[in-house]
Amino acid sequence: xxxxxxxxxxxxxxxxxxxxxxxxxxxxxxxxxxxxxxxxxxxxxxxxxxxxxxxxxxxxxxxxxxxxxxxxxxxxxxxxxxxxxxxxxxxxxxxxxxxxxxxxxxxxxxxxxxxxxxxxxxxxxxxxxxxxxxxxxxxxxxxxxxxxxxxxxxxxxxxxxxxxxxxxxxxxxxxxxxxxxxxxxxxxxxxxxxxxxxxxxxxxxxxxxxxxxxxxxxxxxxxxxxxxxxxxxxxxxxxxxxxxxxxxxxxxxxxxxxxxxxxxxxxxxxxxxxxxx
Amino acid sequence: xxxxxxxxxxxxxxxxxxxxxxxxxxxxxxxxxxxxxxxxxxxxxxxxxxxxxxxxxxxxxxxxxxxxxxxxxxxxxxxxxxxxxxxxxxxxxxxxxxxxxxxxxxxxxxxxxxxxxxxxxxxxxxxxxxxxxxxxxxxxxxxxxxxxxxxxxxxxxxxxxxxxxxxxxxxxxxxxxxxxxxxxxxxxxxxxxxxxxxxxxxxxxxxxxxxxxxxxxxxxxxxxxxxxxxxxxxxxxxxxxxxxxxxxxxxxxxxxxxxxxxxxxxxxxxxxxxxxxxxxxxxxxxxxxxxxxxxxxxxxxxxxxxxxxxxxxxxxxxxxxxxxxxxxxxxxxxxxxxxxxxxxxxxxxxxxxxxxxxxxxxxxxxxxxxxxxxxxxxxxxxxxxxxxxxxxxxxxxxxxxxxxxxxxxxxxxxxxxxxxxxxxxxxxxxxxxxxxxxxxxxxxxxxxxxxxxxxxxxxxxxxx
Ligand SMILES: Cc1cc2nc3c(=O)[nH]c(=O)nc-3n(C[C@H](O)[C@H](O)[C@H](O)COP(=O)(O)OP(=O)(O)OC[C@H]3O[C@@H](n4cnc5c(N)ncnc54)[C@H](O)[C@@H]3O)c2cc1C
Ligand code: SF4
Numbered sequence: 001x002x003x004x005x006x007x008x009x010x011x012x013x014x015x016x017x018x019x020x021x022x023x024x025x026x027x028x029x030x031x032x033x034x035x036x037x038x039x040x041x042x043x044x045x046x047x048x049x050x051x052x053x054x055x056x057x058x059x060x061x062x063x064x065x066x067x068x069x070x071x072x073x074x075x076x077x078x079x080x081x082x083x084x085x086x087x088x089x090x091x092x093x094x095x096x097x098x099x100x101x102x103x104x105x106x107x108x109x110x111x112x113x114x115x116x117x118x119x120x121x122x123x124x125x126x127x128x129x130x131x132x133x134x135x136x137x138x139x140x141x142x143x144x145x146x147x148x149x150x151x152x153x154x155x156x157x158x159x160x161x162x163x164x165x166x167x168x169x170x171x172x173x174x175x176x177x178x179x180x181x182x183x184x185x186x187x188x189x190x191x192x193x194x195x196x197x198x199x200x201x202x203x204x205x206x207x208x209x210x211x212x213x214x215x216x217x218x219x220x221x222x223x224x225x226x227x228x229x230x231x232x233x234x235x236x237x238x239x240x241x242x243x244x245x246x247x248x249x250x251x252x253x254x255x256x257x258x259x260x261x262x263x264x265x266x267x268x269x270x271x272x273x274x275x276x277x
Numbered sequence: 278x279x280x281x282x283x284x285x286x287x288x289x290x291x292x293x294x295x296x297x298x299x300x301x302x303x304x305x306x307x308x309x310x311x312x313x314x315x316x317x318x319x320x321x322x323x324x325x326x327x328x329x330x331x332x333x334x335x336x337x338x339x340x341x342x343x344x345x346x347x348x349x350x351x352x353x354x355x356x357x358x359x360x361x362x363x364x365x366x367x368x369x370x371x372x373x374x375x376x377x378x379x380x381x382x383x384x385x386x387x388x389x390x391x392x393x394x395x396x397x398x399x400x401x402x403x404x405x406x407x408x409x410x411x412x413x414x415x416x417x418x419x420x421x422x423x424x425x426x427x428x429x430x431x432x433x434x435x436x437x438x439x440x441x442x443x444x445x446x447x448x449x450x451x452x453x454x455x456x457x458x459x460x461x462x463x464x465x466x467x468x469x470x471x472x473x474x475x476x477x478x479x480x481x482x483x484x485x486x487x488x489x490x491x492x493x494x495x496x497x498x499x500x501x502x503x504x505x506x507x508x509x510x511x512x513x514x515x516x517x518x519x520x521x522x523x524x525x526x527x528x529x530x531x532x533x534x535x536x537x538x539x540x541x542x543x544x545x546x547x548x549x550x551x552x553x554x555x556x557x558x559x560x561x562x563x564x565x566x567x568x569x570x571x572x573x574x575x576x577x578x579x580x581x582x583x584x585x586x587x588x589x590x591x592x593x594x595x596x597x598x599x600x601x602x603x604x605x606x607x608x609x610x611x612x613x614x615x616x617x618x619x620x621x622x623x624x625x626x627x628x629x630x631x632x633x634x635x636x637x638x639x640x641x642x643x644x645x646x647x648x649x650x651x652x653x654x655x656x657x658x659x660x661x662x663x664x665x666x667x668x669x670x671x672x673x674x675x676x677x678x679x680x681x682x683x684x685x686x687x688x689x690x691x692x693x694x695x696x697x698x699x700x701x702x703x704x705x706x707x708x709x710x711x712x713x714x715x716x717x718x719x720x721x722x723x724x725x726x727x728x729x730x731x732x733x734x735x736x737x738x739x740x741x
Contacts, residue, residue, distance in 0.1 A: 026496075027496065037452060044553075050426070083541045085489060086450065087494065216539065219491055219494075219677060220675055221460075221534055221538070222534045222535040224535045224536055233519065238677065239679070256526065259528045
């Protein structure tokens with residue numbers, strides 16, 4: 001059993017979950033994910049790792065409440081426990097001194113982007129952070145990012161913070177901000193990662209995305225997380241989850257992600273992600 | 278007076294096909310005491326028993342069968358357990374027709390003794406009697422062994438080394454122990470309560486089990502090496518293979534691993550009581566001809582499919598599945614399309630599978646394996662409407678440990694290289710066995726590998 005240290009809603013529909021899992025906390029690296037099961041009937045749900053405390057032995061994830069299993073997670077309280085928490089899974093995000101890196105985050109991906117930004121900064125990069133959301137009240141952790149970034153840029157659809165609009169304005173925003181990234185890393189919902197990859201392709205700037213397919217075991221056994229990258233079949237759990245966004249077959253990926261929508265009653269659309277674009 | 282030889286095997290009671298396709302309960306019901314004793318009496322008690330030689334772990338077969346004849350069931354199960362820690366499992370899933378029963382002398386003129394069913398009878402008798410005997414455990418040696426994976430290979434090593442007084446810890450990546458016995462083989466063939474019982478038994482010997490623990494990720498092999506005197510890797514099979522034909526990423530196309538894991542480990546067949554969903558398609562095609570294909574096809578029937586096809590490119594006699602499971606599948610109404618090669622999967626605009634295109638084959642010249650090679654018949658393409666397809670053509674070994682363990686020698690297919698006799702790997706104090714070494718094989722061969730490795734590990738620890 002794994003103790004819940006904290007579970008609270010940080011912005012509407014997004015929850016922070018802190019679990020006691022000392023071995024995972026020891027091993028966690030940027031780009032990894034964990035698999036949790038809220039109770040004995042629950043699904044195995046992959047969640048990106050957003051933070052960890054090696055001394056306290058805790059790992060933190062940010063999750064969006066979308067279906068039955070995440071609703072169960074959202075009901076957990078400090079002091080409760082969960083039967084499963086396994087990880088850290090997936091390859092680590094590649095960190096080196098690339099020069100200037102733009103980190104783009106949205107939704108729960110703002111959380112998982114944070115350790116990436118920290119590690120990039122530590123490796124000597126000039127880090128810029130761009131947070132994107134439907135409205136200012138959906139953005140979080142700006143102060144944390146400010147500590148490791150040259151600048152934190154906000155983009156909101158309703159213009160309540162930063163630039164008005166969405167990530168399709170990226171080229172223009174980069175010009176205005178005078179940023180010439182050597183690398184772009186995107187963590188967030190599929191739409192944000194796809195859209196960013198589409199706008200950065202003509203710019204010729206390498207763009208890494210942190211893919212979020214349906215998974216079951218997450219350990220390289222079941223094959224449900226397969227996707228097409230550069231024309232080849234890849235498995236997100238062991239070959240990824242980071243891939244080159246310009247090489248991902250997005251259309252296929254989006255369709256595969258919707259396989260169980262009827263069963264899981266995705267209120268994703270209501271939460272605004274899909275209506276972004 | 279010479280004993281009258283009885284060449285006719287006693288049939289094992291089963292659920293009727295029309296009943297059983299509607300439930301996930303075990304198909305085979307097992308021998309009654311009377312049937313078991315009748316069947317056991319057929320054994321000739323050979324002085325030099327071929328059957329024992331045919332068993333990968335050399336169970337004293339005539340010995341336990343004589344116990345059944347004598348009504349000494351406790352003695353019988355004790356005999357089996359001398360060499361086989363999982364009799365309730367093996368009695369159900371071993372390919373006996375290729376092992377012990379294949380070489381039974383009665384088989385020359387009639388039916389061989391039904392060894393698997395008798396083994397199962399004793400194991401079930403013991404469970405029902407509630408009087409499981411715990412063998413003597415040697416005094417503690419102070420040596421610690423880590424085992425990676427709780428499938429048949431891992432559990433066997435844990436059992437053997439715990440009995441020898443070593444401290445054993447099993448690390449299992451999934452949330453439930455048992456390996457393929459839990460996530461792959463369906464309830465109707467191997468009830469999960471039996472697997473649980475066997476795992477509990479090994480735990481009762483003092484073995485510690487940590488689930489949700491992914492060696493290589495949660496902790497690397499090298500870090501474990503600092504805490505343990507020896508490591509045994511039994512991580513089993515990994516990434517599924519696909520046919521590499523167009524359309525395999527359409528929705529509705531599954532690997533058998535996914536399909537069976539959803540159903541067995543995650544209990545998708547009880548959705549929405551359990552949260553993991555599984556689709557209930559009406560026309561299903563299963564690719565492959567092994568046990569995994571049979572399990573997938575029969576699972577699809579039980580989930581309510583109208584028509585389930587097994588699409589296999591060779592003919593019936595080449596099916597690698599256990600004969601009994603092929604018969605069960607046939608009785609239940611699975612349609613076998615032999616000499617048929619899937620060439621393309623077609624979908625609709627939403628990315629959902631709608632049909633399967635196949636090619637008819639005929640048998641040509643024998644290939645390297647001596648089997649006649651299937652060759653496509655030109656112009657024989659045809660289309661089958663399907664809304665689900667399950668690919669059961671095998672898998673490569675689990676990649677996580679090789680990926681994170683420097684210096685561990687790996688073969689061309691990603692399998693861990695280990696000595697055939699001892700299971701010793703290229704790294705000091707590390708052994709490996711089961712599917713992660715051989716690629717997909719059998720429960721009993723994984724157990725055999727475990728048995729040999731345990732012996733070698735014990736020798737190594739005794740000298741240390
Ligand atoms: C559907 C199906 C039906 C089958 N039917 C039969 C049959 O009828 N008869 C028969 O003899 N054989 C059958 N087999 C084959 C048989 O089940 C396998 O050969 C056998 O289980 C292999 O045992 P193993 O111990 O090597 O590995 P597995 O049973 O695969 O167990 C390996 C375990 O290791 C765990 N693991 C993997 N990586 C890690 C890690 N990094 N850290 C911790 N744990 C890890 C896995 O989660 C798994 O639980 C079948 C297989 C399948 C899939
Ligand atoms: S373990 Fe398998 S091979 Fe050995 S006697 Fe039993 S059924 Fe036969």
